[in-house]
């Protein structure tokens with residue numbers, strides 16, 4: 001069954017004041033993109049500055065693409081995030097290295113026409129959550145949706161997030177789909193004024209629902 005209240009993640013944040021303002025709406029998760037080819041890349045100086053803020057109940061998600069476990073562990077030990085979102089082709093072996101350090105894992109799968117759900121089995125015992133995003137030219141943040149009906153065919157017990165071009169109005173659509181194990185929605189480029197700068201009106205609409 002889909003949980004009554006979906007968790008909300010606002011991703012691709014980096015601007016101090018914008019983070020502060022989004023936090024007023026208490027999202028469940030806030031994502032920071034530690035991938036230097038992203039338009040939303042957050043550098044170490046920006047992250048260190050953000051550590052001054054009180055995140056309250058909002059969990060900070062570090063988003064990585066095929067980064068070495070050693071670097072991820074180093075950033076985790078510096079307190080840069082609470083859990084990781086692995087948005088590349090990370091192997092189960094590398095993910096286990098993170099688990100041994102006590103890091104909670106969101107493993108991402110990019111869904112296109114050729115998506116084969118058999119890839120999930122190797123990650124089922126080690127990831128805490130799955131996230132299904134749209135496959136596109138970029139590793140993430142492509143800004144468009146995949147056919148969510150494919151999720152009805154997935155044979156997994158793992159709670160998962162949905163992402164890929166989500167807009168404010170999608171909340172109701174998704175709720176009506178009764179997607180088994182859907183735990184949360186991840187908003188990014190469609191609620192932005194500029195890459196990395198979220199539209200506070202959209203954030204308010206999402207989180208006041």
Ligand SMILES: O=C(O)c1ccccc1N[C@@H]1O[C@H](COP(=O)(O)O)[C@@H](O)[C@H]1O
Nearest residue numbers: 011038140141142143163164165188189
């Ligand atoms: O946003 C990015 O630039 C990005 C780059 C590399 C990996 C992940 C990235 N963002 C994640 O992409 C999805 C979907 O975003 P969108 O709604 O399609 O813009 C989301 O999970 C972001 O966390």
